[in-house]
Amino acid sequence: MSQQNIETVSHAADRVKLGLAVLVLLAGIVAYSVLVEEPTWVRIGAFVTGLILAALIAAFSDTGRRTLAFGREAYNETRRVIWPSRNEATRMTAIVFAFVVAMGLLLWLADKLLGWVIYGLLLGWN
Template sequence: MKANHAETPDSSSAADTFKWIVAFVLLAAAVVGNALLGGSGPNSDFTYYNLNVVARAAGAVVLVVAALGVLATTVKGKAAITFAREARMEVRKVVWPTRQETTQTTFIVLAVSIVMALALWGIDGLMVRLVALVTGV
């Protein structure tokens, strides 16, 4: 992975701050709009309109995508996108196990877990009996 440590000028940081505020407002609008446009729930007296759930969900998705689009244009957003691309390239290099290897490993883990659970259950039972014997309870 590449390390990018370039300093940004002050005008860029002011623009980024504005973009973060816009994204926050969009996300807040999604949350508040969903609450105000819903017609059921414990706070149904608080709602102004009763909008269809699908329409509310679509509106929230549009606002969240718009907020992510705004954030993608910031310095940190661009860095996150670059990181995601590089991580995707690294995942392509991974040699994944076959179905048979996965199944065998799963059964081994299951068997060891059962054996350990039984061993701990037995040790716990012995310890309870020993404490009861020593304390006379």
């Protein structure tokens, strides 16, 4: 992965762009809420339009460009992963399932044993 340092927004223009993106996103949310009388596709269209416009505005800021670069790097990393075969995945899933069942039985046994010791022997309850 990238060794980029985390930085805050330092330029006034980037702050304005990110603030405008937030306002456009909020406008899309408000439009969805206000257009109750309209058909559903109009309401969803207003929200999606606000979402897309906010993403475009944010993408032109320095922070947006770094976020897109990070997304591209993350995508490239997932392409390099060697995924297990179906047989390996099935075998690993069976092992995990068996371990969960064994731990469940162990915890149930410990609970019953402690309950018997505390309630049966120490307190004398039946």
